[in-house]
Amino acid sequence: MTEKYNMPDERGHFGPYGGMFVADTLMPPIQELNAAYQRYLKDPDFIAELDADLKHYVGRPSPLYHAERWSRELGGAQIYLKREDLNHTGAHKINNTVGQALLAKRMGKTRIIAETGAGQHGVATATVAARLGLECVVYMGSVDVARQALNVYRMKLLGAKVVAVQSGSKTLKDALNEALRDWVTNVDNTFYIIGTAAGPHPYPAMVRDFQAIIGREARQQCQEISGRLPDALVACVGGGSNAIGLFYPFIDDKSVKMFGVEAAGDGIETGRHSAPLCAGRLGVLHGNRTYLMEDEDGEIIETHSISAGLDYPGVGPEHAWLKDIGRVEYVNITDNQALEGFHALTRMEGIIPALESSHAMAYAMKLAPAMKADEIIIVNLSGRGDKDMHTMAQREGIEL
């Protein structure tokens, strides 16, 4: 028996990755957050409150659905979908925002801030802030504000202030920079809810722990349904929160293969992609060391993906580590392939997936036919596709 997986170390390192690469102005709030997180993670009252919220507010457990017709059509392994699209607000993001918002409440913070790309994390944050009566400010790149108007409106309805960020590339990474600046300025009353498994320690570990409910449920559900563990897991990876949430409870189950699917955009060879694990370089961004999309001078470069939620130049540091130790295989799917996955699931199972999740679907379509009919793949259906109707229609030349 090999040693149990136990990462990160106490300063947030996953091997050479992760850490706390922040200006000293951020050190005190991060240390305060880390202390609270370590404390409440072991507090039975906190866990009970979190579990109750996940059950009654989020609607957990989410089903593990056997996509029988699609599996038969593909002619290989049995595909099971972890239905995070059925959560309140339509994606896995709420698992984490519920957890962090409860933490904020315990810490006595009255103001919540968040960054968002596609708007799913922003909506999930505005949702929990509304429920707890907390002030909420969401930072969003002005480019994303324009292309995700529906989610901007949802956030405003929920009472959040949406700030359009004009700096840099005006997308997710710049929204994250701006949220960090806000946090430095308003540390006394403000809690920063980061949506992905990146950022300085303790965020990558904390987001993972709040999202690990996905994998814990899937593990138990798979055993109940089939009497055994799955053979493979598939999830899309932008920053990597839904993927780490699914993977983490299976890391010590060596028989379970894991595939993290990055966005290849127009194709890795074109350079127009969002696949730092597949084709990036090592560097430091947003408080952690990881794989990045950067030029040879170390400046962060623009990323490309049809899916706004995967359009991020970094990736959670734990994924960088899982790549290096070979526990997870990181693959990539182009925009066009993702669209095939989108249509396949929609037409075969009557489920419209988010464009992010469509990358995982497209990879499952490659993987399943090469496997045996009695083998099981769990694919994380991390969000529903309603938010992407405009993007899809535009892409296919249809006016709504």
Add this chain to the structure above:
Amino acid sequence: MSRLTARFEAFSKTGRKALIPFITAGDPNPDFTVPMMHAMVNAGADIIELGVPFSDPMAEGPVIQRACERALAHNMSLSRVLTIASQFREKDRQTPLVLMGYVNPIEAMGYEEFANAAQRADIDGVITVDLPPEEGQEYIALLKACEIDPVFLLAPNISDERIKKVAAAGSGYLYYVSLKGVTGAGHLNTADVEIKLKQIRANTSLPVTIGFGVKDAVTARTIAGLGDGVVVGSALVSKIEANLADLEIARNEIVELLTSMRQAIDA
């Protein structure tokens, strides 16, 4: 003894407070920077902090963010900043020069290569904003081996324990960030700064400069009196931004502001 240490030691004998201007290298174009640096020295600058542009400057306010964007639009890079530093040194061998930037461009170049290149460019100190002592042990050792002072920031909410830790890792001077927030933000509360400086002095003997939020001569004088020097950045960079069409005016306004600060501090 490093240029920075020597300069602060000399000042401690005469009571002079250091005036430390900051500009971003290559803002608004690479040709502007070296003449501006010489002009700042003539206007009374004792040390120059030269910003290394980065695509994602997390601790900067909008003024210096935009300075980074202007510089990057001219393909400014860490290696080109070092070239600018060398050009400055052709005419000025005395004024200590401190680079201020983020760790990713340095990682991309490689810690050791950077330390050696910075030494060749005759750099005196480096502020690496997002590299705290905990993450920077190897890097700090490499800088010190090249006789470059690693300069660290101290935050307003810092504890005694952390001041000691940061001071132990740093040399040259410490840079007290007098405001919670980003560069160029809001208003300074001098009473708070005074209390904090006492706490810092009780925990380190390194010189302490103060910056973030210093916009005019009166504030510069008050702040300089509380520490060993005053850093002024966004107030200068905004002169560049306001006069992109006529950089001669920008240069004159920067010189004017620094001159008035120098006079106020020395009065």
